[in-house]
Amino acid sequence: MPHKEEEQTEFTPELYPPFPSDVPQISLETIALTKLLNGDSAEQGRVFDACVGRGFFYLELDGCAEGDVIRRGAEQIASVGERVFRLPLAEKMDYKMGKSLFGYKYAGATVTDTAGTPDTAEFFNVGKNDMIVPNDRMLRPWPPAVLDAKLLFAEYVKTAHSIGLMILKILAEKLGIDPSEMAKRHRIEKLSGDHVRITRGPPREKDEMPEIQTPSHTDFGTITILMNWLGGLQVWSESARKAQLNTFQPDVPGEWLWVNPKRGCAIINLGDAAVRFTNGILCSGRHRVIPSPGAQGRFPRYSIVYFVRPEDKCVMKPIQGRDVPEGKESEDEEITAHQWIYQKSQGLGNRFNN
DSSP states (O other): OOOOOOOOOOOOGGGOOOOOSSSOBOOOOEEEHHHHHTTOHHHHHHHHHHHHHTSEEEEEOTTSHHHHHHHHHHHHHHHHHHHHHTSOHHHHGGGBOOTTOOEEEOTTSBBOSTTOOBOOOEEEEEEHHHHTSOGGGOSSOOOHHHHHTHHHHHHHHHHHHHHHHHHHHHHHHHTTBOHHHHHTTSOTTSOBSOEEEEEEEOOOSSSSOOOOSEEEEOOSSSEEEEEESSOOEEEESSOOOSBOTTTOSBSSSOOEEEOOOOTTEEEEEEOHHHHHHTTTSSOOOOEEEOOOOGGGGGSOEEEEEEEEOOBTTOBOOOOOBTTSOOOOOOTTTTOBHHHHHHHHHHHTTBOTTO
16 A cells, blocks of 8 residues: 655755765766767767666766756756655545556555565656647646646657667667667657656665665666666666566676766666667666665655657567577567566566555
8 A cells, every 4th residue: 555645855956965985886888968969980889888788878968958958857857746746645646557657656566575575666657648749639637737847748758759769779770770660669659658757765764775765677668868866776786687587686696886876967778678679689787776875865866767668569579680689589579568568567566556
């Protein structure tokens, strides 16, 4: 059942203390969005190397209009999320997530381990398709705070989606895939699981680290674009591409390392669909979210994520390309993206219908 309503703390990034230097951190490449937009071949090569290796990198947003939209828009959307999360629990539950995966997820709707320990984060998923069409064409109701900011969401969605498609085009060309084959699986106007996720993790209750806000997982979609201001994201130290069966743990030895949220940068990671489309060449990096370390843990942790996912009707088959290996067909070769993503979400221990 949902947790009872707790006292809210405002989204105030200007007050956040710095990320502590005495925790083990991952080293990620920082890639400039301006250089990618200008077709810089060396920077494109760095994108490909990062996506084949760990599946994570920083995207520096300075110096271009698209980066300004993501940086500025993420803060504004976090403030919208704050207003949504301040609503009474009963009202938030009117927008509860169901099989569509859009709407409100209460804290405790996901289990974090084999013992069934509940997660501690709440989030609200704002569907892409409803934000880019007139109100009379929307498929579900949304809170007034979201509707009042619909133009903001539309601009953010369109910009983030275009950045995701640009990265996919780079990866396709590096692998000898026809870029149009990748693009036509991710058309912005088509129904899909794409959404803006506003997440709020509560402040830390104690000094030690027992709480899991989002359990160990890989993302379901193709490209993830994350904006956050406090620590909490951790990635596995090795390139762990899957979990051990029913344990929520990576399949190779290693340790969890912190990702330092760099000012002016988004964090980009690949999801399982990118792995599927390239028959295992690209990496969907394993990660989790826990409360922020050190003094940052006194604040609630907001994050804004845009998920680029395949269209609902897309069949989840590898795409032919010069450097995409041949592979034997799997039993679920004909599964659609809509079916595939829902199955993966249930495998995470989600209890959205409870």
